[in-house]
Amino acid sequence: MSERDIYDVTVIGGGPAGLYSSFYSGLRELKTKLIEFQSYLGGKVNVYPEKMIWDVGGLTPVTGEKLIQQLIAQGLTFDPTVVLGEKVTSISKGEDGVFTLHTSLGAEHYSRTVILAVGGGILKPQKLKLDGAEKYEVSNLHYTVKSLSRFKGRTVLISGGGNSAIDWANELEPFAKKVYLTYRKEQLKGHEAEVTRLFKSSVTCLLNTDIERLVATEDHSAIERVALRNLDDNALVELAVDDVIVSHGYERDKDLLAHSQVSIEMKNEWCIDGTSMSETSVPGIFAAGDILAHEGKLHLIAGAFQDAANAVNKAKQYITPTAEAWGMVSSHNELFEERNRDLKKQLFANI
Numbered sequence: 001m002s003e004r005d006i007y008d009v010t011v012i013g014g015g016p017a018g019l020y021s022s023f024y025s026g027l028r029e030l031k032t033k034l035i036e037f038q039s040y041l042g043g044k045v046n047v048y049p050e051k052m053i054w055d056v057g058g059l060t061p062v063t064g065e066k067l068i069q070q071l072i073a074q075g076l077t078f079d080p081t082v083v084l085g086e087k088v089t090s091i092s093k094g095e096d097g098v099f100t101l102h103t104s105l106g107a108e109h110y111s112r113t114v115i116l117a118v119g120g121g122i123l124k125p126q127k128l129k130l131d132g133a134e135k136y137e138v139s140n141l142h143y144t145v146k147s148l149s150r151f152k153g154r155t156v157l158i159s160g161g162g163n164s165a166i167d168w169a170n171e172l173e174p175f176a177k178k179v180y181l182t183y184r185k186e187q188l189k190g191h192e193a194e195v196t197r198l199f200k201s202s203v204t205c206l207l208n209t210d211i212e213r214l215v216a217t218e219d220h221s222a223i224e225r226v227a228l229r230n231l232d233d234n235a236l237v238e239l240a241v242d243d244v245i246v247s248h249g250y251e252r253d254k255d256l257l258a259h260s261q262v263s264i265e266m267k268n269e270w271c272i273d274g275t276s277m278s279e280t281s282v283p284g285i286f287a288a289g290d291i292l293a294h295e296g297k298l299h300l301i302a303g304a305f306q307d308a309a310n311a312v313n314k315a316k317q318y319i320t321p322t323a324e325a326w327g328m329v330s331s332h333n334e335l336f337e338e339r340n341r342d343l344k345k346q347l348f349a350n351i
């Protein structure tokens with residue numbers, strides 16, 4: 001390993017937290033690398049590219065897709081090295097204090113500090129636990145909504161009672177011919193405002209029901225009807241559907257934290273010992289975004305940004321103990337000067 005190969009900060013995960021960490025790390029003049037398992041950046045936001053996102057402070061409503069584009073543009077401002085399609089499986093630490101990140105492709109990456117921005121780990125949707133259901137995944141059984149127009153004029157059954165299921169029901173309702181929502185519990189778990197909107201809409205909510213059987217078309221290529229069991233009285237109801245969307249949450253591949261050679265523990269409660277939430281049990285390894293799950297923490301995009309800035313500042317201070325960690329106003333950088341001049345010229349030209 002030559003000095004040339006060692007980065008100051010290596011960010012694992014290319015979602016909102018990882019992209020903002022890369023931006024902020026460049027801003028603090030740290031040599032930065034970003035490693036993402038998927039072949040694309042944007043993290044979980046890729047699950048909802050057409051959703052209108054309203055709750056990022058200072059941003060007017062924006063689609064998930066547009067937000068990803070903006071996050072990537074910002075994240076790459078200082079030209080970090082980006083590695084896609086590699087899963088970091090383990091982290092070890094040498095006697096010289098340099099971390100080695102081992103990946104599923106057998107590669108090694110070297111870094112003075114590491115920022116874990118892995119969200120809940122690599123996402124795999126929880127599949128419908130019915131024999132043979134997987135064969136409909138090529139036709140009309142879905143685990144995500146990539147495009148609302150795919151469901152235009154169709155009868156859709158959504159299974160699930162959390163935020164994603166409710167969001168999708170609300171988003172699809174104006175386009176679909178009919179939306180049903182089945183959930184095995186009595187009360188939905190989503191955001192109040194979205195639940196209120198759902199109950200006011202034409203979506204039919206079938207609470208205390210569960211999918212019992214999928215009935216195929218004559219040629220067995222797609223789902224034609226779904227049998228729902230009412231968990232109160234055991235009655236069976238059949239619905240004719242064009243599509244079924246299953247939103248039962250995600251299985252999370254947490255290999256990295258479970259199998260790393262350095263044993264990493266996350267903080268899960270507010271610190272009274274003077275250390276910050278972005279620190280882990282390993283000095284030099286920090287965390288940002290959904291991976292931080294202390295009490296009261298909301299998993300929001302906006303929160304991931306603040307976490308990222310905190311983690312980078314901690315990394316900076318770890319590398320250079322005399323560096324300023326607090327109170328930095330961060331919209332000043334030489335690189336911004338030229339762009340600011342251009343933007344201001346455009347702005348004043350329009351006045």
Ligand SMILES: Cc1cc2nc3c(=O)[nH]c(=O)nc-3n(C[C@H](O)[C@H](O)[C@H](O)COP(=O)(O)OP(=O)(O)OC[C@H]3O[C@@H](n4cnc5c(N)ncnc54)[C@H](O)[C@@H]3O)c2cc1C
Binds near residue numbers: 012038052
């Ligand atoms: C359906 C849905 C709707 C949502 N709507 C909103 C909303 O309207 N507003 C809002 O603020 N928030 C919303 N959220 C939450 C928001 O998406 C998350 O809070 C945010 O994406 C967290 O960012 P993150 O970077 O921490 O994690 P993620 O976005 O999960 O990114 C983590 C990245 O790390 C990668 N990774 C994981 N492990 C490894 C590894 N070992 N090696 C390499 N890469 C790895 C993953 O592939 C992933 O790309 C929604 C979430 C969902 C599921």
